[in-house]
Amino acid sequence: MPSKVYLARCSKNRPLGENALHAFKNAGLDSIISPGLVALKTHFGEPGNTSYVRYDDIEPTVELLKEKGAQPYFAETSTLYRGRRSNAVDHFHSAAEHGFSYEKTGCPLLFVDGLKGNNHAEVEVGLKHFDRVAIAHDFVLTPSAVIFTHVTGHELAGLGGAIKNLAMGLASRAGKLRQHDSGKPMVNAEACTACGTCAEWCPSDAIDVGKAAFIDNGLCIACGECLTLCPEHAIDFSWSESAASFSEKMAEYALGALKGKLQRSAFLSYVWQVTNNCNCKGQEMDTMCGDLGVLASTDPVAIDQAAAELIADAEGHDVFKKHWPDTNYEAQLVHGEEIGLGTRDYKLIEVNQDA
Ligand code: SF4
Ligand code: SF4
Structure with a gap:
């Protein structure tokens, strides 16, 4: 049974945030989000980055959630590398500088892995690479989530999509390290x-x-x-088969992050300003394709597969493989399907903003 992936194409006449809301509503995602606590996971962008998804681009969806009785909050974790998001305090200030202040969003910002990224829950998964995965503790306690993903390239993952946003973005520092122990x-x-x-x-x-x-x-x-x-x-x-191993580990972490809330999580992926590396880079970067639209789905594997194919169709080749030839993003999707995270078999449904 294919998963449904909805696409609201970019238009010069419509703000990106309205496109995202349109895709979200057409996909019926508002109906699966519980009233009560809802974690919003995005990526605020390292200071200096110019292509992260702005709050304006997700605000209409967040306002809809509030109208439906949800209590949304932004969930974030500390980065591994040195920068201005490597602890909760620096990250809080960096988020505010990029427009994610409480005054602007009306949503609290919680660092679900604690002050320094070491507060996690060991979530049992019993999979090929991991028996347990280290997921940010307070995300585990949250019954529902909306994952806002800026689709980009990535130096190790090849494609940075919803799976990577879940896997790296919601792992504690220990969890991030465990995923990174291959390749040198x-x-x-x-x-x-x-x-x-x-x-x-x-x-x-x-x-x-x-x-x-x-x-x-x-x-x-x-x-x-x-x-x-x-x-x-x-x-x-020095990748060998470890590029696939890294991707598979991410898929297992993504599944662990969603344990207990896979049916109550929604995904919006912005195929817009698709830069060759992720928003952790505090700089302006080249883009790999034009601005194509926003995808919405309940399936993180299907939405990543759809994003990759949408871009390949538009550009006439696989931009992620071309730019990062030593990576293996397909392994995220293949293993994600094997472990029950979702399916690569999807039906793309284009939604007309004016319909
Ligand atoms: S040139 Fe590259 S490898 Fe050499 S010191 Fe500078 S950053 Fe490091
Ligand atoms: S890959 Fe290794 S050497 Fe390079 S920055 Fe990371 S930890 Fe340091």
């Missing part, structure tokens, strides 16, 4: 100019820079930050 970076000493950027950002102090950068694999947690931040492209990742 390698430095091309001839290309390295010893600028020190990688060492400055490495969250585990695994890099020493002398005449060139040197990475201590024993300390490295394979977060991939150095890979994306090196201005000389002097760092590569």
